[in-house]
Amino acid sequence: MSSSFDKFQKRRLISSYFSVVLSIFLVLFLLGTLGLFIINSKKLADDFKEKIAMTVFFKNEANDTILKNFGAELKKAPYAKSITYVSKDAAAKQHTDIIGEDFLTFLGENPLQNSYDIHIKAAYVEKDSVAKIEQKLRTNPMISDIVYDKQLVNLVNDNIRKVSMWILIISGFLTFIAVLLINSSLRLSIYSNRFIIKTMQMVGATKSFIRKPFVMRSIKLGMLGAALAILALIGLLSYVNAHFPEFGIVEDKTLIILVFAAVFGFGVLITWLSTHFATQRFLNLRTDDLY
Template identity: 30%
Template structure:
């Protein structure tokens, strides 16, 4: 009767179970990415809040349609005027429209007892988010007052603008602080995960040392595997983030206005790089640690 031999799978250098490592790194990178998406959307929201601030340009009376068109063209060409799509955010408000808005808000028809409409035609324009500091707004006001046909320029209370900018800066600093702490925690988590995974390889590493293998020869398969795991984890985390964002956009339509595709793609690419670098460095440190331990310390 022929003897049955059981096939024994040899333990290869660097061949440790990778499912747990990939899952742990993917989860950690997903958390970082989720926080990054929050920062991107918060930044876009703050930009929209700033650009919602309007400057009112009240015009001289009895301007011709040609003069109005000329003023609108001049305003649209100003480098500090916000642009949405390809359209400069400059809106003409006739005195009749202004009267209707005032009556709608106050509930009182002032034209009935005045006998006429004392309001002026005006242009309302939005300013780019990066140009909304109090000093810049005052400079813009002075510039607009020099446009021919403009009678007066008004914008919201400078203190209100300063308050918006201060609060946005505080919120941004807090979010960045949390992001920095989170990155440190995730780095420690990934490092410990890889160290635990390599623990099962410590005797194999010592065996390779005893047969004369160099440190680079021993480290190479671990480093290659760790880098691959980091990239794979980044891909998985990015895919989960993309799926989550698409679901959120279908549930909350307003979130689509806060999208920033360029920054999102940069973030996802960054997750691949972060996963690769942290995995590589963690594996490098762990293998070097086991290379330096004595035989007694391995137990």
């Protein structure tokens, strides 16, 4: 009879530990996924910004020397991410490939101009910054026109600000929910041991002595849950990188390691604090209140 009861108690204890570890794992995995999304969302936004091209057209009077010197200056410019020279012959070929007909046969001459496609660094893709770059380039007398999508620049920056604000709000909300879920799981675990806590207190054990084994056990469970969450996050990163390598989500390993460290640290911190205060609550209760 005693053996059956001991087995039942052992199974209940294992089940309690499993539920705590599972809840910690799921919550930390979601938070870690959110953290990885946040650090990569900036990279994705920057990549999108840097795909917006500014095209600089040159007058026909601009010779090869002028064009080469301009290209050399652009390579030294702090705002230039990449530059591509497009000759008017190459531009004519591109137009012919697009429309499917050689328009030069109708016109008799090439009306297009030599140009440079400039992809600006993300930090400079702002309304004021791009306007200053355009103004500076227009001081070159050999430049006939500068073309880029001004509305797209404004739209991208406005939407990125809105998305960033909502990401911060959602992150804060999910973090609050995560704390509540982990805290509730640990409080239930401590609640099932409330009589043991009070019995130890009644025989003269100090509060710190009683609290220590519960805190240490919870920290170990938190570490286990965090370790499982990190392994799951590594699997998620590997899957996304294998199927979408163009995102380059594993390039910045330092930030990824920081996210993993934050997940592990959060798992340990929240389990320690929750167990400390939950145990303290039952230590301060009167014996009659336990029922």
